[in-house]
Amino acid sequence: MSRRLEDVAAGDHAFEVSRVVTREDVKAYADASGDQNPLHQDDEVARASGFPGIVAHGMYTMGTLASAIVGWAGDVEALVRMKVQFRAPVFMGETIVCGGTVRSVDPEQRVATLDVWVRVERGGATEWPIRRSEAEVRLV
Amino acid sequence: MGLNGTLQGKTYPPVVFEIKEERARAFASAVAHTGEGVPPTLATAPEIAAGLANVIGDPELGLQLSSVLHGEQEYVWTRALRVGETVSAEATIESIRGRASMLFLTLRTLLRDEAGETVVVGRSTLIVREDG
Numbered sequence: 001m002s003r004r005l006e007d008v009a010a011g012d013h014a015f016e017v018s019r020v021v022t023r024e025d026v027k028a029y030a031d032a033s034g035d036q037n038p039l040h041q042d043d044e045v046a047r048a049s050g051f052p053g054i055v056a057h058g059m060y061t062m063g064t065l066a067s068a069i070v071g072w073a074g075d076v077e078a079l080v081r082m083k084v085q086f087r088a089p090v091f092m093g094e095t096i097v098c099g100g101t102v103r104s105v106d107p108e109q110r111v112a113t114l115d116v117w118v119r120v121e122r123g124g125a126t127e128w129p130i131r132r133s134e135a136e137v138r139l140v
Numbered sequence: 141m142g143l144n145g146t147l148q149g150k151t152y153p154p155v156v157f158e159i160k161e162e163r164a165r166a167f168a169s170a171v172a173h174t175g176e177g178v179p180p181t182l183a184t185a186p187e188i189a190a191g192l193a194n195v196i197g198d199p200e201l202g203l204q205l206s207s208v209l210h211g212e213q214e215y216v217w218t219r220a221l222r223v224g225e226t227v228s229a230e231a232t233i234e235s236i237r238g239r240a241s242m243l244f245l246t247l248r249t250l251l252r253d254e255a256g257e258t259v260v261v262g263r264s265t266l267i268v269r270e271d272g
Binding site (some may be wrong): 062074 | 163166169172173175176178179185209214220
């Protein structure tokens, strides 16, 4: 069921969803999306590019974030726009946390604009594979 | 190697893509989409087929996959994609900006349904490092 306008307000913490990134899921993403760039499948290629091992597709991370947004919105039809910046790699075995807060609500258009992000804890620091990004969700 | 800046505005031939149930299910599993309907970012599959695949193989552009990073991505959905429909995806080089050492190539891809209506507009910004 779609989220209702009267249940959403600016400043709301919308969602926070964690997911462990596995080789199996990243390979499944490569096959389902058609993005077979070896950077996402071959450790040697990834190391030659300066990474410790293969890197998840940015679009795997964005797709997982989109799933979290749709989970909050309640309906695939509710997601009308999404714009993300990729700012850090994601490695295998890491736990990504997809989050969102409501930046503003337009009651006329019945659209909520969310600030959305993906973060990961790495070596005692917080990295942001997706940050300064936004989504627009249609409310009923 | 240098990106050919005169290619701004170049449109690649459209690619036809069928939203098959099996593909949608596999994609949903890969991105942890647990609800009803086609995951919105399945749009990436026709977008890659129409855009990135053409751009990487374009001898006029001289782009190496190993020197490309995905910097930014935007989608605007008119409606959700549906299982069983066929969309046509057409990619255009919207802009090429930046310095010689680091260029930003923005590709805009339109996904249209059988009636010719736009379903999704995708905009990918690729960061091209000159040193690979």
